[in-house]
Amino acid sequence: MTVETMDPVEVFAAGEKGRGLRVTKELSAGDVVFAEASFAAVVFDSLSLQVCHSCFRRQPNPHRCAQCKFAHYCDRTCQRAAWDEHKQECSAIRKIGKAPNENVRLAARIMWRIKKDTGLVSDAQLTTLDLLEDHLSKMTPEDLKELKVDVQHFYSYWPKKSKVVGEDYVSHIFGVINCNGFTLCDQRGLQAVGVGLFPNLCLVNHDCWPNCTVILNHGIQTALDASFHSKRRIELRALGKISEGEELTVSYVDFLNVSKDRQRLLKQQYYFDCKCEHCTNGIKDDLMTAGREGQKPSAEVLKEVTDFSLQALVKIEEARTKGDFHEVIKICRECLQKQDPVFGDTNLHLLRVLSPASEVLSFLQQFDEASGYARRMVEGYAKLYHPNNAQLGMAIMRAGVTHWHAGQIEEGHGLICRAYAILLITHGAHHPITKDLEAMRTQTEMELRLFKQNEYVYHSMREAVLSNKPMSVAGEQVQIKATS
Template sequence: MMESEGIAGIEQFDSPGKGRGLRVSRAYGVGELLFSCPAYSYVLSVNERGFICEQCFTRKKGLAKCGKCKKAFYCNVNCQKKNWPMHKLECHAMCAFGENWCPSETVRLVARIIARLRHQRERSPSEKLLSLRDMESHMEDMDNEKRELNEAHIAGLHHFYSKHLDFPDHQALLTLFSQVHCNGFTVEDEELSNLGLAIFPDIALLNHSCCPNVIVTYRGINAEVRAVQEISQGQEIYTSYIDLLYPTEDRIERLRDVYYFSCDCKECSTKSMDKQKLKVRKLSDEISQKEIRDMLLEMCELSIDKMSTVFDDSNIYILHMMYQAMGICIFNEDYDGGVRYGEKVMKPYTVLYPAYSLNIASMYLKMGRLYMALDKKSTGINAFQKALAIMEVVYGKDHAYVTELKQEIRGE
């Protein structure tokens, strides 16, 4: 394979205590694009079929379906032809298995990676800094449960793809599934809905911080890295691997479970937001962390009204319940109820999440659309404009999501 060509303004280095990392060789301002990376391989979620093009991930009406399997949809013939080398791995199998065709997204993605590796002779545009083969696997850190999951994935791969794919040896498959487990990205839209799963080797070099200075967003099948803080020359680039709403103990547990490390960022060291995230109303006796956790175990059986006698509205566990209630209201077309819960969620979100957060932007979008459905146009426009201010930073001003939202604001 040819040597890596690098990315202007970005350099790989050994980050103290973190292994490989990326830093900037010049300063970047808020909203500035540091670099983009096309997906090395990707799969569209089965739930999105018929709504999004399998090749370019464009959401549009009137997509044309594959004439053979009738399950894959495309913008046009050009997209269909480009996607055929990957779709053919599934097309025949879907026809053969019918309703019994049910590999996981991870299995589907690994099948496509294997197919691409078989024919790859030089580094792809997704590997300017790191080749896919050199991604971290953490094989030695896996517990028995994860090892068993990998074995189940391998069995699924053989079951659904053996007729159309030559597999590497068992150990190579274990390594590849482990790499995907640690480095796979869930591709999301502007409302953070899951569109599919992808691998971006260069972006896998970004280290984690609960105080990130960049955010990763998606433009079709390309991932983009944009600054959400001012970044000085020589400074390391950090993204967040996890949802930042949760308190330090929960975040660290999640990072250890999936990525095998503990975070030592400023927020994890100071736990400055934990008090608010776990805030309780004043009680006659001091309530312990164990009592809070015992109460949370019963969350599914408690109503929000009952919980609110104990938890403050900014407590992240009741926020989670209210967010779920908002979703149920929207599903049931109870838009007044959706607004009621959404407004309770919105204020704490703007305090607990970083300023340029996709979680905040998606909430403003949802609220704007609810207000519009209730003929509260000026309130809806105001919510859209707040979403737009964040989206222009995290997606860039020329992104399709930004353009579409501007059209929505203008009533087009």
């Protein structure tokens, strides 16, 4: 990242929100406002054996560090690229015999980076960690107690020969992590796998209906230069037109919560009262709590079905955790039977059941039923989310793949094209997810043409696809792989 790439943004005083970032020229949908490498980042404890500690890709059989036996990598290229960051961590883990929790590991990586680069790694870094808010004075007694435990564990982990760091400063770093840590996803964007700190991103304030989104770019794994192979970079991308002088915003929480719940989550995690337009005016709250159109269930019935839904969601999660997927489907069906006569198609309780129902049915290869639930879920999401929301795009993509598996090629292709248009904006053309989606779009387009020309040929082709066998199309042998 160079100074030139940062030209479109500047720091400004954003009133009650403190500092913020605004643009110095007009931007369009899909423009990269800025890219930023992580100051420090770590893999979550629970996924330390499955995710590369350098590039954060999920790997079926990662290569383990022979010294600390904790860090895992895609291969030796990733391991070599990570050594400068990992070597002090490696020694510290070996000395205490085990790795501490992710917060302590991240704090230590931050301290080692500060020691090496004095907290400012490039001219394009718009702030230092010392100037970031830690909100320690606003923390609850319980949160402060947890923070102090982390501080104690940090001192047990921090090498005795390293420079002594004062407790106040260590506490500040933990506060910064708590308020500004950015969750990192795997290469498919489907699962959170780690947490990192990006100083410039920390300056971007929240809005429930933001004008930007953030994605993790995993770099180019095949590049000869290892810095491109493993560089953890976020990209701040414009969701639509942003006028010169307009503040840049991202959403810190999922929009799919009614305004009072979003405000509660933001206050609890980030210690501020959200006064954005959507929260102030309760925009879309009516849709998120909507009853069935044309029906006017009593308050008693609404409460009964709502309570039933909340209990069902707990049971669904418990069954999923145990891997009892048939139980998940049983609970989902029972819940949907209760909900359908009462809730509208944008009701959050309904959508939160449709999501696991479609996902688990797809896993069980019951694609016809799964596609129906996925279609309903996407229709509800589309009425609630920003039209260029990344989560909406991912949900539409999964629905498209589910319809393809169900043999519903016209619907599947249409959904995949819709998802592709969104992800071009939120992820860009070179992101692995977008590239996969482009391949799906090309495949389903070809299948749709065949389907319209000759259904018999199409069904023959589907059999070849599902058995992963080559088949002849227009006199040429082609190999088509099933998407997943």
